[in-house]
Amino acid sequence: MDRETLLKEEICEIGRRLWLRGMSSANSGNISARVSDNEVVITPTLVSKGFMKPEQILTMNLEGEVLRGEGYPTTETPMHLSIFKARKDIQGVVHAHPPVATSFAVAGKALNLHLIPEAVIFLGEVPLIPFQPPGSQELAESIIPYLEEYDAVLLENHGAISWGSDLTQAYHRMETLEFCAEITLYSQILGGAREIPSPAKENLLALRAMMKHKQ
Numbered sequence: 001m002d003r004e005t006l007l008k009e010e011i012c013e014i015g016r017r018l019w020l021r022g023m024s025s026a027n028s029g030n031i032s033a034r035v036s037d038n039e040v041v042i043t044p045t046l047v048s049k050g051f052m053k054p055e056q057i058l059t060m061n062l063e064g065e066v067l068r069g070e071g072y073p074t075t076e077t078p079m080h081l082s083i084f085k086a087r088k089d090i091q092g093v094v095h096a097h098p099p100v101a102t103s104f105a106v107a108g109k110a111l112n113l114h115l116i117p118e119a120v121i122f123l124g125e126v127p128l129i130p131f132q133p134p135g136s137q138e139l140a141e142s143i144i145p146y147l148e149e150y151d152a153v154l155l156e157n158h159g160a161i162s163w164g165s166d167l168t169q170a171y172h173r174m175e176t177l178e179f180c181a182e183i184t185l186y187s188q189i190l191g192g193a194r195e196i197p198s199p200a201k202e203n204l205l206a207l208r209a210m211m212k213h214k215q
Contacts, residue, residue, distance in 0.1 A: 003035055003036075004035050004039075004041060004059060005054065007033040007035060007041050007167065008041050008054040008055075008057040009054050010033065010167050010168070011031045011032075011033060011041060011043060011052070011054075011057055011167065012052045012053065012054055012057070014031055014094065014167060014168075014171045015029075015031055015043065015049030015050060015052050016049070016050050016051075016052075017171065018031075018049050018050075018094070018096050018171075018174075019048065019049045019050025019051075020050065021098075021175070021178075022098075022099060023096040023097060023098040023099070023174065023178060024048075024049040024050070024096050024097065025097065026048065027045075027046050027047060027048055027049075028049075028096070028097050028159075029043075029049050029094075029095055029096040029097060029159075030042065030043045030049075030074035030076045030080070030095045031043050031049070031092075031093070031094050031095070031167070032080040032084075032092070032093045033091060033092045033093075033166075033167045034084055034090070034091045034092070035059065037088065038061050038062050039059060039060070039061055039062075039067065040059070040060055040061075040062070040080065040081070040084055041057050041058065041059050041060075042057065042058055042059075042060055042073050042074060042077060042080060043056075043057060043058075043073070043074050044056050044057070044058060044069075044071045044072060044073060044074065045071070045072050045073065045074050045075055055069075056069075056071070057069065058070075058071065058073050060073060060077070060081075062081055062084060062085055064077060064078075064081060075134065075135040076095055076134065076135055077135075078135065078136070078137050078139070078140040079093075079095065079135075079139055079140045079143065079161065080093050080095075081140070082140035082141060082143065082144060083143060083144075083147065083163055086144050086147055087147050087148075087163075089165060090147070090163045090164070090165070091164065091165055091166045091167065091170075092163065092164050092165075092166050092167030092168070092169065092170035092171070093161065093162070093163045093170055094161065094162050094163075094167075094170045094171050094173075094174045095159065095160070095161040096159060096160060096161075096174055097158075097159035097160070098159070098160060098174065098177065098178035098181065099178075100178060100181040100182045100185055101126075101154060101159075101160050101177050101178050101180075101181035102154075102158070102159050102160065103181070103185075104128075104154060104181055104184075104185075105128060105154040105155055105156055105157060105158060105159065105160065106156075106157050108128065108156060109128065110125065110126060110127050110128040110154065111125065111126040111154065111177070111180050111181055111184060112125040112126070112127070113184060113193050113195055114195045114196050114201050114204070114205070115180070115183055115184060115187065115193055115194075115195060115196065116179075116180065116183060116196075117196065117200075117204055118176075119176055119179070119180045119183075120196065120201070120204040120205065120208060121204055121207055121208050121211065122172075122173070122176060122208075123151055123152065123173055123176045123177060123180065124150065124151060124205075124208055125150065126150065126152050126153060126154055126160075126177055126180070127146060127150060127153055127154070128153070128154045128156055129142050129143065129146065129153050129154065129155055129156060130142070130156055131155075131156040131157050131158065132155075134158060139155070143161065147163070151163065151164070151173050152173050152174065152177050160174065160177055160178075162174045162177060
């Protein structure tokens, strides 16, 4: 089976996981993966991520032209293509609306506390990008400055987006993001989110930096 077909099947599986976990209601959210230097596969617009079929996934070039497939790509296509153009090592992108993380985005709060060792290493801080209209070139361009240091961002009054060296990693980062948002919220309700104490926190941050450098 060729890479393009495999990626289309993987997009459908990840879409199903997003929908089952409540991170993509109705037709919301979008997913993409790099096929080659100048081609990506991407989800269509107005289709539930929980019920997609491989033949519905479109193949595009980085100039935004549909090469294979019928229908229209997601309205968030500019955001996906902008990320792939900016960093050739990025192979997968996931945009969703996980409820707790999106609540932080609506409240105008970044996820920048260091609470769980695994989250510090594998996700790090998740900054908040000021609001830009969904689907706009302004939104697409606003993400670029964050790609090098971060693995995911919150989109103010909108949702979240994550990326990775493959599609599975991008999806796992979205799962981790929502987990961090839940832990942050619950711990604050219980009286305060206490960060990992130093020097353990600094050691974890150093380990994360070393791992990102090797990517």
